[in-house]
Amino acid sequence: MIDTPAIAPAQLRLSVAPMMDWTDSHCRVFHRLLAPHARLYSEMVHANAVIHGDRARLLALDPVEHPVALQLGGSEPALLAQAARIGAEAGFDEINLNCGCPSDRVQAGRFGACLMREPALVAASVAAMVEACAAADRNVPVTVKCRLGVDDDHDYDRFRAFIDEVAEAGCRMFVVHARNAWLKGLSPKENREVPPLRYDWAYRLKRERPDLQVIVNGGIADADEATAHLAHVDGAMLGRAAYHDPYLLHRLDVAWFGGELRSxxxxxxxxxxxxxxxxxxxxxxxxxxxxxxxxxxxxxxxxxxxxxxxxxxxxxxxxxxxxxxxxxxxxxxxxxxxxxxxxxxx
CATH class of the missing domain: 1.20.120.1460 (Four Helix Bundle (Hemerythrin (Met), subunit A))
Known part of the structure; x- marks a missing residue:
């Protein structure tokens, strides 16, 4: 088993979530200008699209964006490995596997949040991706973005068992969207708002697995909330708050890393x-x-x-x-x- 490379702790404190239809290369260039120290993420791209689609568009990347991660969707280890290697060789600094998206489209394709119930498949996918990236010209880290569970899964031990199995496959960094995903009855928008937040699960995971890097995501609305998370985990990932109020990114970057607050x-x-x-x-x-x-x-x-x-x-x-x-x-x-x-x- 190959462990994925570690990510420098300073690069994990502040990050911007992958958001479909939003975090394209133009968006990331703007966010990099606002927050020189933030870690940025692409929109989710399915492994098949990376392999067979328009890579010039799907993997568009400006040099100023670094450090920037490519988020992949999919559930077939061989295809994810191939796409991960392509992403690494295209210049991305991290390959992230989506285990949290609850939309009907990803459910039909058996990926995204559905994977929370298939830890063995996620572990096999991560192991294949880590091996593929290790063989690439740029050995970049493979990470996972997940939920706490699916539907009525309210068992912390089950969540931790998922993390442990995937970590055993070589993953060292987890972005935890700290709420469940409801696969029936809620829209993707409602899935970002209705299931209750349980930041304490992410905090507990970090206490019990201190060797893992844990980033908390979900419902972070302002600078005070984001800052409070740093007392418990390795970083805070902002989503819609950063997009709808991008100056928040600049204020956080200056507060956490120093520099001059610009207009x-x-x-x-x-x-x-x-x-x-x-x-x-x-x-x-x-x-x-x-x-x-x-x-x-x-x-x-x-x-x-x-x-x-x-x-x-x-x-x-x-x-x-x-x-x-x-x-x-x-x-x-x-x-x-x-x-x-x-x-x-x-």
């Missing part, structure tokens, strides 16, 4: 060279700015910022000047003390 406008203007380079390659502005809409969340002018970008970015010829116009209008809201706050924010 939202300053950070956004630092993205201009990337945006213009992408436009020159034929990328439409709308594909980039959709990830920027929350930058002024809960700030005066935030609604105007979103409105200008969302309405203008799809128009032919839209370019960086639209972003500057959004910043100028937002700045006018923020500099006018007489403007009612309700008129300026979402």
């Amino acid at each position: 939202r406008a300053d950070l956004l203007r630092a993205l201009q060279p990337y945006v213009e380079a992408q436009l020159a390659r034929g990328v439409f502005l709308k594909h980039i700015v959709r990830h920027l809409l929350g930058l002024f969340a809960n700030e005066r002018g935030g609604r105007a910022f979103r409105q200008i970008l969302s309405e203008g970015a799809h128009r032919p010829g839209a370019d960086w000047s639209l972003v500057e116009r959004a910043l100028a209008v937002t700045g006018s809201f923020q500099s006018d003390p007489l403007l009612p706050a309700r008129a300026a924010t979402a």
